[in-house]
Amino acid sequence: MAEISEFLVVILVILAFLLLLGGVGLYLLIKLGKKAAVKARQATTRLTTHVNAMGTGDAAEVERLRLDLRREVSLTRQAIDHAQRQGWGLGDLPRLMADLTVQADVHDGQLGMYAQQRRMSSFVDHVTLDRLREHQAKLTAMCARIRADLLGDQVHHTSTGIADLTSRTDLEIEARRRPPDPLDQIDELYRRTMEERKDLP
Incomplete structure (x- = not known):
């Protein structure tokens, strides 16, 4: 058991x-x-x-605006992430980017609703479409300005590094040159003196 x-x-x-x-x-x-x-x-x-x-029409245009906005935000986020990986001082820029991303998501939702309504209804709300375009322009301009500023900082940082590298290269090349031989210099002076005497009548 x-x-x-x-x-x-x-x-x-x-x-x-x-x-x-x-x-x-x-x-x-x-x-x-x-x-x-x-x-x-x-x-x-x-x-x-x-x-x-x-497609064509207002709904397709709004969908293209959505794609443009997503691309701009994505490129800007990549630029900020790259700058953070490089260890640059970004200040409040990452927080600003987070706020901009939230606002872009809200705007994307509004564009999506407008496009859906436009596809299903024959009535056109031009005032809302114009306001959505204005908001789109402001958001994409902010993204472009952030990227331009980051690129400017990167180019400035790179130019400083290139200038330092150039001066170090010049010093290294100068250090590698063989010093002139004093006997060769004496021979050269003697040769010149002899040539000058020959040239005199």
């Missing part, structure tokens, strides 16, 4: 272990599935925006 109970305990422990592994595996699959669903939803939204931007 003791052998049977030990055997049952071993089987129950193995089953409990397998159930635990199955539970962990199921949890990870569900978590992975949720992440995949979010990524798929984002990809679908972007793909839809690209397809809708290929």
Whole structure:
């Protein structure tokens, strides 16, 4: 009887272990599935925006504005990330970029709603479209100004490094030159003197 109970305990422990592994595996699959669903939803939204931007009319123009805004924000974020990796002092620029990204997301949502309404309704709201264009221009101009400032800093930093490298190169080349031989200099002076005497009548 003791052998049977030990055997049952071993089987129950193995089953409990397998159930635990199955539970962990199921949890990870569900978590992975949720992440995949979010990524798929984002990809679908972007793909839809690209397809809708290929059309004509106000809705397609608004979709193109959305794509332009996303590109500008992405380029600016990349420039700031690059500057941070290089260790440059950016001050409050990363926080400003975070605020700008939030505002760009809000504007993107507004553009998306306008484009959807424009595709489904024949009524045109020109005033709202003009305001959306103004906001778009301001946001993209801010992104461009941030990138231009960062690029200017980068070029200035690079020019300082190039000037330092140039002076070091000049010093190294000068140090590698062979010093003139004093006997060669004496021979040269003697030769010149003899030539000058020959030239005299």
